[in-house]
Amino acid sequence: MQRHWWQEAVVYQVYPRSFQDSNGDGIGDLQGIIQHLDYIKNLGATVIWLNPIYASPNDDNGYDISDYRKIMTDFGTMEDFDQLLTLAHEKGLKIMMDLVVNHTSDEHHWFMESRKSKKNKYRDYYFWRDSKNGNPPNNWKSNFSGSAWQFDETTGQYYLHLFSKKQPDLNWDNSLVRQEVFDLMKFWLDKGVDGFRMDVINLISKKQGLPDDPNASKTAVEDAMSWVANGPKVHDYLQEMNQKVLSKYNVITVGETPSASTQDAIKYTGFDRHELEMVFQFEHMGLDWSQSGLGKWSTNKVSLIELKGVMSRWQTALNGKAWNSLYWNNHDQPRIVSRFGNDSSKYRVLSAKMLGLLLHFMQGTPYIYQGEEIGMTNVHFDNIADYKDLETLNAYHEIVEDKKQISAQQMMAYIHHSSRDNARTPMQWDATKNAGFTDGNPWIKVNPAYKQINVSEALNDPNSIYYFYKKMNELRSQYDVIVYGNYSLLDPKDNEAFAYERQLDQQHLFIVTNFTSHVIKRNYKVYNDQKSRLLLSNYDDDLKRDLRPYEAKVYYYEE
Template identity: 50%
Template sequence: MQEPWWKRSTVYQIYPKSFNDTTASGMGDLQGVIEKLDYLKELGVDMLWLTPIYRSPQRDNGYDISDYYDIEPAYGTMEDVERLVQGLHDRDMKLMMDIVINHTSTDHKWFQQAKTSKDNPYRDYYIWRDSSDGNAPNNWVSKFGGSAWALEEHTDQYYLHLFDKTQADLNWENDEVRNQLYEMMNFWADKGLDGFRLDVINLVSKVQSFPYDESAPDGQFGKEYYTDGPRIHEFMKEMNQNVFAPHNLVTVGEMSSTSLAACQQYTRPGANELDMTFNFHHLKADYEKGKKWTDGKLDFIKLKQILADWQIGMHQAGGWNALFWCNHDQPRIVSRFGDDNLYHRESAKMLATVMHMMQGTPYIYQGEEIGMTDPKFSSIEYYNDVETQNAYSELKESGMDDRAVMQIIQRRSRDNSRTPMQWNAAQHAGFSKGEPWLSVAANYKEINAEKALADDNSIFYHYQTLIRLRKEYAIITHGDYEPLCMEDERIFSYERRWNGEKLLVIANFFGESTEFTYPKKEIGEAEILLSNYQDSAPNYSKVQLRPFEAIIYYSKS
């Protein structure tokens, strides 16, 4: 059986609003993406993932879709999409589009019809419940804070929204809803796109009794009743049969608060559900008591254990991981787990090395390849994100002083990754000739794509090499995963073995020097495939690792 092409590929995520503005509107657009295709080809990525570009009131930056069949005018037109597909295919690259089918905007015509009357045929497209003693139907909470239920006053019933109140959850128990969604997805597949990234797809099946949640350890009441729900695998198989398989699409599911067992099932051979999954457990290793809006410190041992569990578990089941540090909802990894000041270059390369040598398909988020950092805005006025604004209000109401609140916001806000792409040292980092919708990070004159391309030792070329190595060395795709030095509080190390070959990855995860000692007896000759220092030790038996030093050793018996 032929190996799927996406197993040796690398995907590049584009947040169009912040990528490249060709109209001086202050917002990026599709023509701006087309303009940068040669840059992405130079990086070596195989596929672009576009976050939603459909018509939307932009309450949640496009994840609140009001018309699945239309393009948000600020981004361009359907013709622009067609030109983008053609431009990618001409360069032997592919397009993955983001699709949001757990919920729609309340501006969507379905919801506008549904709220007019309990008897409207579209009423059953959404999830409605009567009040409970004058209150919400149950105690489920929204992932954006507050109740997951909103009262629609005209019909005096509550509708479910697991996210913002303008994002009403669709009723997947309704066959017609699913058929409408599959028809829409086939419309886009017919446009020539090559895959879908499915937003919070594991939340579409809810326990239909909608019970009161007696206990939720992290305060996320209701989560166990809608996460990887009772009919989820049935729905995934049905969607695969109706959309993915007929068009030979590559698919990745965003899995909110999922389990390893669930993702093994979604992606194992013969499951006929999804090709790969995103999980976020490793990016909660710096959450205090599991809560995002805290100033928690990284639990490094926990981070290593989570990544090892998923590497080993998915490999054993034949499943497939989507590998990532960054996306549009996460802080910049070089600011989060690296050092975005003194060891900016070294730590960015180290983090890339550790992730890209694992088994799975790597996803690079725009600007990650040049080491873009969190902007560390000084005031809440600079932040646009609805989740951030809600968190700020809640933290202030809890009695926390503004300085402490802002320290948390600066670390956790989704806007950390949404500042405009830094192309050059010109005004607004070359992103736009107009005033950007979100301020540019202040360090754009030092950190930008133009400067990175002119420097042979830049973070950009390190990523380029990692992408190339995945294509050249089959062990990266097929090898097993054995973690090393799991109790070491400085070193991240693991081995990959396959077909008589061995990869050894050694990384100092911190800014002080440390020593690595190979924990096994057999030590053979090895070559260094890649290092983030020019003169790394050629022998891996005992290595003095400098701050954030990362080395990939390769050997073949």
């Protein structure tokens, strides 16, 4: 396998709005990120991924962009960004930007021109269609509830929006659109940014003629993406992007690809494909979804056997052909320790370490989302009015108020479990007011757990989750087998322990984790191997055959 710097990287994701406020307006900003560059570097991360910081009306927290070459005033100025980029590079940290080019804001110049008339030169930058028998042009659903079409009275046509109605989809079949995107990418790459995370990039090619989804009536909103994902020309467009832009820079790229299979991923990221370096897949993120048509809205617990199956399939299918991204958390997912672990005071630290170890010793590039390294938990706001996320608010309105499918109380339980705002509450820096995030009123409430769970506490505790993550990152830079080794699952039907092996040349790793809150007994051959040594564990001692609650350990040996 050819080796690249981004395979050995560790990415730390910053959600700027919730990271650190430097000026007291209650909103995180670029100067706030600058304040904590040493914190990120000390953790052992080598790349910082920034969620969108471009000019935006902020309908969907910055994923509705009105000017790709300007900084959102909430976050600061271009001078602030240039300072952040320079200081990060001086500290050996790279900066990865979020590239959102499936859609723009409806306040972007292109769209404001496009909606003026059918003959406007920007009209074909978007999808405009006539009604169909007085209804929208087709039955596609928006990912944020309702139809994916919005009627516009100016010209009497509908425009397509797979997300918010303020996020019209770009028409990538138009070569002028593609050139505009390539130009804005060059703008940032020439500034010195080190790569892009590409938002829903596998949605950019729509089916010819925009045909009805035959399953629309029986699929949950989130399942609607499968009909529009991985379209007929998506690989042509990404190869063109690579040829005209990406191939000219030594950068990291990761595509967000809902409804992508392992076969799709190999097409997007295969070492011989000249498209992207890796993708974010969502199979493991859908394992706790509702079986009753409500999609992500549930309180289900994930099945360990199903989780093993998904994680292992991605590990083995891509091995030697393409590259995995490894993540539990991001700005769109609830907190993993509350979701797959145990966020009680007794087991939160143990289970957070267990989940981190399980993931970080797999093959791929690991992503750490802000607060994951201190074990931040889901938040349980009592009132729907305390939530800010458009997806959450729309779902509550549709499921509870419009369709009356479930009670408000039940929906709030689902929101506590699944809302994107679980990831978006402010970073918990210390136990002072507003968790040290702001001197003002935070844009979204702070999780009340901040008095016990915060960075200050973590840095003062040598056994904290933070130092455990730091140790994993140090080991990653010392053992090639952690980055490049082959993967093989052990005991796929064991519903309590997750064990697997890694191997590269003479180097071997054995990883075992207990997913339960009780002691389980397992007898693995590594326990009797005199050559093996314990490399890392979330307990202070090693009882070998007794796996204590949420115990996780890695053994290393050489042949």
